[in-house]
Amino acid sequence: MSEQKLDALQNLISTFPSAVLAFSGGVDSTLLAVIAHRILGNRFLAVTAASPVHPESELVAAKELAAQFGFRHQVIFTQEFAEAHFIRNPPERCYFCKLTLFRELKSISEEENFSVLLAGDNYDDLADYRPGHRAAREMNVRSPLQEVGLSKTEIREWSRRENLPTWCKPAYACLASRIPYGRAITVEALARIDQTESFLLSLGFLEIRVRDHFPVARLEFGKAELERAWNLRELIAATVHKFGFPYVAIDLDGFRSGSMNTVLPDTLMG
Template sequence: MPALSTELAYKLEQLLDLLRNYGRVAVAFSAGVDSTVVAKAAQLACGDQAVGVTSSSLSLASGELEEAKRLAELIGIRHQVITTDEFENPDYLKNQSNRCYFCKTELYTQLVGRQQELKVDVIVNGANLDDQGDHRPGMQAAKEHEIRSPLLEIGINKQEVRELAHYWELPVWDKPATPCLSSRIAYGVSVTPERVQRVDAAEQFLKTELNLRELRVRHEANQLARIEVPLEAMTRLLEPTTREQISRKFHELGFEYITIDLEGFRSGSMNAIVPLEQLQIAAGNAN
């Protein structure tokens, strides 16, 4: 087990104390590294009075629900799966730059409505200190539903989250970010079950065939796929046999055009087109 720095060990004690003070806790548990660390901390702090709740919906990538179940069992936290219906909301389907707000509103509304059933006093998420510097409309939804963000409250950043996961020997300590499938759809292009399923199938194909851990298939307008992979992996996609294999598969899935982004893989690249004013508003709402 790797050792923690004195500063992070102190933050960990603060985190556990904070969670104990919350009382009975439900963690919005997606199986990403942030919420997994919060779930582990909640289990240590609250024991049987902690529960991880995973949302199952069309926007969840293949394998993520199964991973959430495995992680909950590994951590030893009580676990419950709910179904969210964000695809029933026209504002979500419009896929404007605040799409995430409507998704999180659906999730948090359901969680708040189930507090008595879950037997919890407080609902928490995995937002960390670094999330304040990104376009995160979902944080406004959390604020409106009085969702607590213990990592953020203690001042724990993403790197420290990964260090805690490594310290606890959680297998997701180096897991790449895994945002919902709808985040791959270009703003202004409607989110539909068909499009998210197409993206999911395309990404699973690239992961399986090329053994890549980090990648995105961005669904642009006019059925265009924009593939993002780390720069060092780009030449593999351009090998004649591989290129033909990808083109054939993507056309089968319904993409008309297939491109490779020369800037490579980068999380949140869709936010590059969000006006600065909206980013500033979002940051102000999150504070």
């Protein structure tokens, strides 16, 4: 992360009278939260969404980060399952999910007189299919990391220099992103995905995704971890069966962020 980009980020944030951030506790939003708190102090609030779409472990981690770095933090319970479009899981599902979140943030900002809504999107996100960006535009949500051109690699490097524990945290996406487009999202499906991923993480795997093609669980491991996953296949299969998947498959292509988007037409991918 160049010093110029850091300066640009700090200068941008300093123009905000106050701000509310959608805080997941991931690499991007943690760096943004720490810098925003440093500049804005109590005029900054980080808000984390709790729902079946997010593992409990991510909520716990977000709370711990807020306590460690001393910034104001609030947990809200979002109601994605009240939105029929979300449940139907179309390719633009992320739009409806983010719209639900940003509406909650807007309500908080209006009640407590915060000036700006923030999200932790980075510059690399512009290259992927991200319908949530449309929700951000409609709700006037700013993405400072993206606006100053910060890539994921640069954010990780500066997080390491800042001694943030998230600097090497694996990329994360909500549990609904593990379900193929067009297949209805259910609380039961999210629970079995969460159980399976939590189990695999407990085995020490770093990059994993459980793609729920029920009755098949398609497991994506980081390419450097594929051999170890194969060596543990009997334990993995036996345990994943207990979580409700009749069939268990290891994806030979390994982990790919956004792999569910592979089947989308080029017109959507832009």
